[in-house]
Amino acid sequence: MIGGGYVGLVSxxxxxxxxxxxxxxxxxxxxxxxxxxxxxxxxxxxLDKLVADNVAAGRLTFGDDIEKAVQGAEAIxxxxxxxxxxxxxxxxxxxxxxxxEQIAKCMNDYAVVVTKSTVPVGTGRQVSDLIRxxxxxxxxxxASNPEFLREGNAIGDFMRPDRVIIGTDTTRPxxxxxxxxxxxxxxxxxxxIEAPILFTGLETAELAKYAANSFLAMKVTFIxxxxxxxEKVGAEVHDIARGIGLDNRIxxxxxxxxxxxxxxxxxKDTLAxxxxxxxAGSPMRLIETTVDINDTRKTRMADxxxxxxxxxxxxxxxxxxxxxxxxxxxxxxxASSIPILHRLAxxxxxxxxxxxxxxxxARPLLPEATQYCTDPLDAAAGADALVVLTEWNEFRxxxxxxxxxxxxxxxxxxxxxxxxxxxMRAHGLRYSSVGRP
Ligand code: UDX
Numbered sequence: 001m002i003g004g005g006y007v008g009l010v011s012x013x014x015x016x017x018x019x020x021x022x023x024x025x026x027x028x029x030x031x032x033x034x035x036x037x038x039x040x041x042x043x044x045x046x047l048d049k050l051v052a053d054n055v056a057a058g059r060l061t062f063g064d065d066i067e068k069a070v071q072g073a074e075a076i077x078x079x080x081x082x083x084x085x086x087x088x089x090x091x092x093x094x095x096x097x098x099x100x101e102q103i104a105k106c107m108n109d110y111a112v113v114v115t116k117s118t119v120p121v122g123t124g125r126q127v128s129d130l131i132r133x134x135x136x137x138x139x140x141x142x143a144s145n146p147e148f149l150r151e152g153n154a155i156g157d158f159m160r161p162d163r164v165i166i167g168t169d170t171t172r173p174x175x176x177x178x179x180x181x182x183x184x185x186x187x188x189x190x191x192x193i194e195a196p197i198l199f200t201g202l203e204t205a206e207l208a209k210y211a212a213n214s215f216l217a218m219k220v221t222f223i224x225x226x227x228x229x230x231e232k233v234g235a236e237v238h239d240i241a242r243g244i245g246l247d248n249r250i251x252x253x254x255x256x257x258x259x260x261x262x263x264x265x266x267x268k269d270t271l272a273x274x275x276x277x278x279x280a281g282s283p284m285r286l287i288e289t290t291v292d293i294n295d296t297r298k299t300r301m302a303d304x305x306x307x308x309x310x311x312x313x314x315x316x317x318x319x320x321x322x323x324x325x326x327x328x329x330x331x332x333x334x335a336s337s338i339p340i341l342h343r344l345a346x347x348x349x350x351x352x353x354x355x356x357x358x359x360x361x362a363r364p365l366l367p368e369a370t371q372y373c374t375d376p377l378d379a380a381a382g383a384d385a386l387v388v389l390t391e392w393n394e395f396r397x398x399x400x401x402x403x404x405x406x407x408x409x410x411x412x413x414x415x416x417x418x419x420x421x422x423x424m425r426a427h428g429l430r431y432s433s434v435g436r437p
Contacts, residue, residue, distance in 0.1 A: 001025065001077045002069075002099045004035055004062060006042055006154075006264070007116055007147050008079030013047060014158040016054035018189045023061050023069035035062045043330040043357050046155045067106040074182050076103055077145075078127070079116040089271050091120050100127045104134035112141045112168075112179035118209050118269060119144075120276050124202040128169060141179035143168045144202050146209035151263065152328030163196040167205025210276065213269040214287050219254045220261045221290045224297060227257035227435025237435025238417070257434045259336035259389060259415040260297040262325030267294070267334040298336045301415055302343035308413050308432055309385050314348030317408070319383035321376055322390025322416070323366070324358035332361045336415075337389045341366050354379035356392055377406050384409035391416035400427035 001012040004026030016022040026032040034041050038055070040048045054060035063069060070076055080095035096117055103113055113131060115124055128142040144167040149157045166183050168176025180199055187197055200208070227237040237257050245252030261267070270291050277284040306313050325335040332338070335358075341351055345367035354373040355362060363372070373379040376395055380386050380403050388395060396418050404410065404427050412424060414433040424431035 001079055002066065002103065003079035003081070003095075003117075004028075004031060005079065005081060006044075006151070007149070008077070009035075009040070009042070009051070010044065010047065010149055010154045010158060011077065011079060011116060011147065013050045013054055013060060014155060015186060016057075016060040017050060017159075018186070019059070020186060021059050022054075023063060023073070025064060025066050025069045026062060027064050029064075032062060032064055044154050045152065045328060050155060066102050070103055070106040070111070071108050073111055075112050075114055075186060076107075077114045077116045078103070082117045082119055084268050084271060088275070090275050091118070091268070091272050093119060093123060093126075096123065096127065097130060100130050101134060104131040104138070107131075107135065107138055107140065110139045110178070112143050112182050114143045114145045114183070115206075116145055116147055118146060118265070118272075119206060120272060121203050121206045121210075121280075124167065124206060125169070141168060141172070141176050142202065143176065143179050143183060144205035145183065146205060148209070148212065151331055152326065160193060161190065161195050163198055164190060165198045165200060165205045165208050167200045167202040167208075170201045207276075210269050210273040213265050214273045214284075214290070216254050217261050217266040217270045217294070218286060218290045220256075220258075220266075221293050221297075223255045223257050224260065224434075225293065230435040231437070234437045235435075236437060257417065258391075259301040259340065259434075260294045262334040262336055264331060264333045267291075270294075298339040299343060301336060302340045302347075304415075304432075305340070305344060305385065305387055305413050306347055308411050308430070309409075312347070313344055313385075316348075316384040317350045317352060317382055318344055319373075319379040319381075319386040319407070320351055320353040321355075321379060321386065321388045321395050322358075322392055323353055323355035323362040324390050327390055327392045330357040330361055332358055332365055335362075335365075335389075337362070338365050340387075340389065341370060345369060352379045352381070352383060355390065356394060358390075377402060381406045382408050385411035385413065388412075388414040388416050388418055391418050400424050400429060404428055 001008045001022055001024045004024045012022045012024045031041055038052055078096055078099045080099050082091045085092040124142050124144045164187055168179045230237045241255035244250050245255050270287050274288050323337040324331055351370045352373050353370050354376050359372045376398055400423055410430045412429050412431045417433045421431055
C-alpha cells in the first residue's frame with residue numbers, strides 16, 4: 001500500500017483485518033514514526049484499534065522502503081494524495097506518477113498495480129504506459145479500485161460496502177482476468193456478506209467514482225435550494241425530504257439541508273468532473289452549477305447570520321458551535337466554517353468557537369482573532385448570537401434555558417437544524433434554521 005494517508009491507512013488496515021499481509025509505505029518521516037509507535041495521525045473512530053490489532057497479529061507493517069514492500073506483492077495499491085492543482089483546478093497527479101515509477105523500478109514478478117486514489121479518467125492507462133516504459137520486460141496489470149469511504153464511518157464502509165468497483169484493462173489480451181482473480185481473492189470476505197462486486201473497464205471505474213460523489217453533492221445542493229424555497233413559501237424541508245425520499249427512486253439519504261457541502265471529496269471531485277467533462281468536449285452543466293451554487297451558499301450563510309443579528313454584526317460577539325466539515329472527523333478541508341467565519345470577522349464580529357476535535361486543525365485556517373473555547377456553553381457565554389455549523393451529537397442535548405442564561409443576546413442561527421424551533425422559541429430565543437418556517 002503506497003501511502004499511509006487516510007485512504008491507504010484505512011484500506012490497509014481493513015485488508016489486513018481480512019487476513020491479508022499488508023505493508024504500508026509512508027515516506028513522510030514524522031508520519032511514519034507516529035504510525036510505528038501506534039499513534040494514528042487522523043481521527044477515525046475504531047481505526048487505532050484496528051491498526052493495533054493487525055500490527056500485533058503481524059499482518060500489518062509500516063515502513064519507508066518501497067522496494068521491500070513491492071517485491072513479492074501480488075497487489076500494489078497506489079493511495080497517495082491527488083490535491084487540486086493551483087490555477088487550473090485539475091487533479092495534481094505528480095504523486096501518483098512518482099509512485100508508479102518507483103513501483104515499476106522495484107517490481108520483480110507479476111503484480112497488479114491498483115489506483116485507489118481518486119484520479120481523472122485515463123490515469124490508469126497512463127500508469128500502465130509509464131510502468132511499461134520503465135520495465136518493458138515485466139508482466140503486470142493495472143486496475144482501478146476507487147474508494148467510497150465516508151470519513152467518520154470509513155471502517156464500516158470498507159467492511160460492509162454498498163458495492164466495490166474494480167476496473168481492469170479489458171483491452172489487454174486476457175482482459176485483465178489475472179488481476180481480477182487477485183482482487184477477487186483480496187475481497188473474498190465481502191462475497192460472504194453478498195456485497196456486490198462490479199468488474200468493469202478501467203475508465204468506467206475511474207469515472208464511476210466522480211459520478212457517485214458528484215451525484216451526491218448535487219443531491220445535497222438540491223435539498224439546500226429546496227430549503228431556501230421552503231423559507232420563502234412557508235414549507236418544511238424535512239417533511240419534503242421524507243416525502244420525496246420515501247420514493248425508492250429518490251432515496252432518503254443526503255437530503256439534509258445545511259451550510260453547503262465540504263470535505264476532502266465533494267468539492268474536489270465535483271470540480272474535477274467539471275474539468276474532465278470540459279476537456280472531453282462533453283461539459284456537465286449540472287455539476288458546473290452545483291459547484292457554483294455551493295460556493296456562493298457558504299458566503300450567503302454568513303449574510304444570513306448578519307441579517308439575523310439585525311443587519312450588522314459589528315462589535316457583536318458570536319459563538320460558533322462546530323468547525324469541521326461534518327461531525328465525527330477533525331477534517332477542516334473545505335469546511336463551510338472557513339468562509340463563514342472570515343466574513344463574520346471582516347464584518348466586525350468577535351468570534352468564540354468550539355469544536356470537539358477540530359480546533360487544532362482549524363486554527364491556521366480561521367480568522368486570527370478567533371477565541372477557542374473549552375466547551376459549547378463556554379462558546380455561548382456572553383455571546384450576542386450563537387451559530388451552529390456542524391451537527392456534533394453533543395450539541396443536540398444542550399438545554400435551551402442554559403443557553404439563554406449564559407448568552408448575552410438571544411439570536412440562534414442553526415445551520416444544521418439540530419434543535420426544535422418550538423422549544424427554542426419557548427425559551428425566549430430568536431431561533432432560525434434552514435428550510436423550516
Ligand atoms: C464523501 C462520500 O460520501 C464518500 O462516499 C466518498 O468516498 C468521499 O466523500 P465524506 O466527504 O466523508 O464522504 O462526507 P459525506 O458524509 O459524504 O458529507 C459530505 C458533505 O456533504 C459534508 O459537508 C456534509 O455536511 C454534507 N452533507 C451530506 C449535507 O449537507 N447534507 C447531507 O444530507 C449529506
